[in-house]
Amino acid sequence: MNKSKFLKLLAMFLTIGVVAAACGSDSDGDDAAPATTAAAPATTAAAPATTAEVEVVQSGSLLDTVQARGTLNCGVSGSAVAFSETQADGSVTGIDADFCRAVAAAVLGDAGAVNFVALTASERFTAVQTGDVDVLMRNTTWTQSRDSSVGMDFGPTTYYDGQQLMARVSDGFSGSSTVADTDGSVVCTNVGTTTEKNIAEAALLAGAEITLLGFETSDEVYETFIAGGCDITTTDGSALVGRKAKQQPADQEWVIFPATPISKEPLGPTYGQNDSAWADAVNWTVYSMIIMDEYGVTSANIDATCATAEAEVARLCGGDGELQTAMGLSADAFRQVIKQVGSYGEVYDRNLNPVGLYRDGSANAGWLDGGLIYSPPAR
């Protein structure tokens, strides 16, 4: 009796399978036009709703999509000191956030039309691939594998960072110490990041024997360092400077070394590969901020400067609009960038000076001052 019941059920499921297969072959013809029957797309997309339905996919460049949507979805960290911080009222500030605003000002004419999407390190590239974000401004290091196999393209570097070490002066370290001097030290760092790998490689090359201690968050690293649980901490130089300014106790003196970082960490905008129109729009937003900085143009004097400007500044101001309009932007796009957000130097000083990072003498000075910040000419 049990067996016959089982057979009956099996027969029923077989029938379902056959009918389902029949349905499937019927529908093949209709699949060609999914866009016409797709359910209501979120046209205004004011905020990413919890929509689980199909949205119409637009072919062509992301530039058209963003302009049609009216907001820029910008991927940030949301918890990186001075780069993208989430403030008490939920607003996002920092140098990365300001570059997001700059792209929005160029593409949409409104620096406020940014939807910041906070991403963890592991989900950032997925977010670009699935189209959740249009551009990443999430202190992402430009590397060969990310540029090639991960499927990203990188814009101009907006911040040249590099891994350094921090130790106590009382332990005999000074600004001229090298990795070789760390022999026998306990080094604290974050786990799961490239910093761990870099310091291990650097110590191996310098012939220093070190003990690595890994922690989940930066706060834990510095608590341990302050308490004397380790002799040295290591991470990107920008973070070390901020920590030193903020957390150095009265009875300790910290020093950052070596002067030449042990790794190269060029940080800049990142987007999906093979979309030239979108890449141009993002890249030239950054370049325009660099060029304007070279000429000393700021958000305060942009209106006066543009009224009398000649040559390159005039072209960026929108004098001969075809340079910008040929890219699919409005003629005064870059003027809006400077006006609403500021030049490169302004953005840098506003966000990074408070944590003790200054352009003078660093890799982030302009090329005329011996730094690496350089832009192709606008003509």
Add this chain to the structure above:
Amino acid sequence: MGGFGIGSRNSAVVPSANVPIAAPPEVLKLPPREWVKANLFSSPFNSVLTLLTTVVLLAIFRGFLAFVFDPVRQWDSTATNLQLFMTRAYPDDQYIRIWFCVAVILILTGVSMAVWRAGSTMPVAAIGHKLLGTGALLVLLALLAPFSASATIQWLVAALAVAATGEVLRRSPGKGEDERTVSTLTVLVIALAGLVASLWVVPYGHHTYIANRVPRVLAEPGTVALTTKLPWTVMLLIVVTAYFAGRLMRDRLPANPIRATLMVLWLLAPPVLVYLVLRDPDFDIGHVVGTDLPIFLAYATGGAALLSWLTRPSTGEAGRIIAVLILLVGFCTFLTPMRMVVRIDMLMLAVFALAAPTFAGGPRARKRYAVGWLGVLGVASWLITSINTPSTVEVPGGFFIGGLSITLMVAVFTILFSFPLGIGLALARTSSMPIFRHLSTGFIEIVRGVPLITILIFFSIMVPLFLPTGMHLDEVTAVIIGYVLFSSAYLAENVRGGLQSVTRGQHEAADAVGMTTAQKTVFIVLPQALRVSIPPLVGHCIGVFKETSLLAIIGVFDLLYIARIVIPGQTEFMGSARENLLFVSVIYWIFAYQLSKASQRLERRTGLGER
């Protein structure tokens, strides 16, 4: 042994109404000094143990106080970011919506407490006892904490005042036969009123922070987002008013309809508040009238007519065949491009059609079934429409809400959705049909064999890549699906334990009166099984609430992520992770402890402890 489930409950309840039960044996009450002697210093070994434990406890307490009151601690990082903790970036000018949601939940709570007669009475002396204990603890705190001399004196004075109040309360009523008692609810309201009053005096969250390096005052008096004193005062009044309104209702109206209405309102509250109030969807009226409404009406009329025919006892086998056909059509709709609403409605209709014979009966039963279909269809249609309408609440960041709000939202939706799914899985696993049994067993064992964090990372990172181009699934939605699948597998095992405790006699008795398998399950087996499973189910709910903290690992701005990553990422508050972690652990503890107390009350009410 056969009538174990229901029988014992009756026998426990009925006599208590008529026959006075003998009082429990008197526990000898010793005066304090003798109690200490009898319990703590009864033998040399015990004395040593007591002394050692005291020293260790004091050392731990002192270390804790030294941490909390260390001037290096940045407690203003917690105070300044209270809004971030609660809702993350919800826009200030829309903040009234958050308070509206709180008010709705408080009204439902107040009315429910009155209708279900929550609360009991406690002797005034017991309150005095508790205050005395609190005072002693405060004295200890004042002596152990690294305070300055003047601060120590202030704390000592406050501690002694509390202790003295306690002592007065403890002694005031004569030790006569009739002790003075007071309702626990009164005590609760007085305590809450004290907390609310303190908001008017102590500036908890009123600090400045630096946005764009320009000093800016956060606490602008009057904006509903940044002040809590006026809203919480109103909330306290609302909950007290709701309680008295509930008492009026309880006394004037029949009990069962009120309770049923309240339960439906509780079930509807989460989706309504989240999708209608907090998201404020921007309904396109033309689309709603032109598309959504016709689809609803078609299913409502067609479905009601069909179901009222299917529930006719004379329909017989033809009805079942039609129900299976509807299910097939429902599956087929997924193979052709079509509106999601049409597919979901078709599947729901199939479920109702398949269940129809179970609820077959006279005209009244049939009408009730059709009305049930209309209700479910209405709620589902509204929910689908509002989920797919973009939110007008603009926030920076991926999701419209965060902090404690998203923690609660994920927990509530996980529990709401995993209950039916888990019960279904448990029934399938104990079913005699091999296909259901194997599928369900396979699902449960696979899900239980995988760590939750793996499932969450899979749903947050992998699933978006698997979706067809152009289809978009919000991260929070995807993660809630992961939570529901995980939670339902465990819940199914809890329910299965309950199902197996229902004795064979119950099944046989149901068979003997001619019930179908479905009727037997719904009306005989499940009610008993669920009652037995209450303790593990509540434990499961507490687990789900605490497991939401795993959201922090995948980068959703939940309570833990904000405390551990976001606030230490602000320039002003670098290195403040430990303060904020302590704060959120207190919040988690408050919620988990309340749930656990609620489960104890529920167990007492259902008489589970006495079996």
